[in-house]
Amino acid sequence: MSNRVYDLKNLPPEIADIPESRFREVPKADHVMDAEFETVARGFFKDAMFRLSRNKAAVVAFVILIALIFMAIVGPSMSPYSFNQQFTEYTFMPPRVQGLEKIGILDGSYTLKNRALDSLGDSSKYPNDCIISYSNERSVRGTTLVDVKVNYYKYVGCEDKYFWLGTDELGRDQWARLWRGTRVSLIIAFAAVLSDVVIGVVYGAIAGYYGGRLDLIMMRICDIINAFPNVVICTIFILVFGSGMRAMILALIVRGWIPTARMIRSQFLRFRGREYVMAAQTMGVPNRALIFRHILPNSIGPIITRTMIAIPDAIFMESFMAYIGLGLAPPEPSIGTLLSRGQRVLMQYPHLTLFPALTISVLMIAFNLFGNGLRDALDPTQRGLD
Numbered sequence: 001m002s003n004r005v006y007d008l009k010n011l012p013p014e015i016a017d018i019p020e021s022r023f024r025e026v027p028k029a030d031h032v033m034d035a036e037f038e039t040v041a042r043g044f045f046k047d048a049m050f051r052l053s054r055n056k057a058a059v060v061a062f063v064i065l066i067a068l069i070f071m072a073i074v075g076p077s078m079s080p081y082s083f084n085q086q087f088t089e090y091t092f093m094p095p096r097v098q099g100l101e102k103i104g105i106l107d108g109s110y111t112l113k114n115r116a117l118d119s120l121g122d123s124s125k126y127p128n129d130c131i132i133s134y135s136n137e138r139s140v141r142g143t144t145l146v147d148v149k150v151n152y153y154k155y156v157g158c159e160d161k162y163f164w165l166g167t168d169e170l171g172r173d174q175w176a177r178l179w180r181g182t183r184v185s186l187i188i189a190f191a192a193v194l195s196d197v198v199i200g201v202v203y204g205a206i207a208g209y210y211g212g213r214l215d216l217i218m219m220r221i222c223d224i225i226n227a228f229p230n231v232v233i234c235t236i237f238i239l240v241f242g243s244g245m246r247a248m249i250l251a252l253i254v255r256g257w258i259p260t261a262r263m264i265r266s267q268f269l270r271f272r273g274r275e276y277v278m279a280a281q282t283m284g285v286p287n288r289a290l291i292f293r294h295i296l297p298n299s300i301g302p303i304i305t306r307t308m309i310a311i312p313d314a315i316f317m318e319s320f321m322a323y324i325g326l327g328l329a330p331p332e333p334s335i336g337t338l339l340s341r342g343q344r345v346l347m348q349y350p351h352l353t354l355f356p357a358l359t360i361s362v363l364m365i366a367f368n369l370f371g372n373g374l375r376d377a378l379d380p381t382q383r384g385l386d
Contacts (some may be wrong), residue, residue: 051376055373061366182335
């Protein structure tokens with residue numbers, strides 16, 4: 001605002017036609033100034049975190065992810081049994097949890113099909129008053145058959161034991177194996193994705209910054225590598241390195257860095273012609289500093305978003321490979337190996353498939369919701385709209 005003072009009798013031509021009533025005398029004690037800003041100034045990342053915190057779905061997904069990661073770390077130690085401890089006399093035990101059994105949830109009950117009604121009183125077959133109820137009474141060739149619901153832990157003589165998610169075909173505790181498998185799947189996914197990000201950032205930055213023939217050659221190399229199916233790559237690495245975490249991580253890295261490299265390349269093609277980059281070049285700033293200190297920081301948002309979206313993809317790919325038999329070697333579990341084993345006896349013992357399927361479903365949904373929220377929060381076009 002100009003501090004120039006005008007005499008009302010000698011107004012300049014540009015404002016001479018304004019009526020004198022429109023003017024008022026301002027006392028010297030008054031201060032004429034612009035209105036103060038009512039909002040607090042926020043930086044880019046602070047503004048992104050503010051918008052992320054207002055995305056309820058992303059916040060809920062983040063809490064779920066923290067809970068699942070926590071359980072993957074401490075869950076196996078919560079069970080009195082190790083993940084590979086076998087109880088061959090207690091195979092295919094149903095889930096049983098202290099306290100919940102009294103209200104009929106996860107109470108260790110199991111329905112035995114097609115049992116003779118007149119044998120229910122035989123204590124040698126149904127010991128310790130293990131029968132809860134029977135139903136579906138029918139006559140087959142003169143014999144009355146029923147479906148008997150029993151307390152399976154009393155039925156097999158292990159009433160003092162509790163397997164929270166049941167046991168598998170070797171009598172191994174599914175609670176310990178589920179969280180151990182979740183931990184293994186997360187380790188494989190995080191290791192593969194972090195390696196992909198490092199390789200993709202460096203590769204894409206070089207291709208996008210230098211451009212020209214070098215960019216053309218590097219992108220064609222990406223196309224060639226991306227043409228190989230994941231199943232073929234995983235099979236080759238398993239044959240060379242054996243069934244283990246190292247082979248799975250390397251197999252996921254082979255193609256996983258390509259989307260990151262393409263995204264970073266596009267960011268560099270976008271920013272390398274900006275004025276601040278050209279000014280730094282004229283001042284003699286070396287290329288390495290231009291790449292990693294001037295241009296790359298502008299791509300932090302897309303990099304974080306890409307990382308969060310790539311993690312569930314890696315978990316799904318690892319589970320898929322394990323499901324088709326290209327996963328980890330026994331006895332090390334993963335979510336994919338648990339699903340692969342559970343689907344063989346899905347109709348008889350559905351709990352062996354149910355809990356791993358729920359875990360991977362919640363993981364995938366939570367990662368995708370949080371990744372979408374993070375993408376929207378880091379979108380610079382949304383800044384200042386809230």
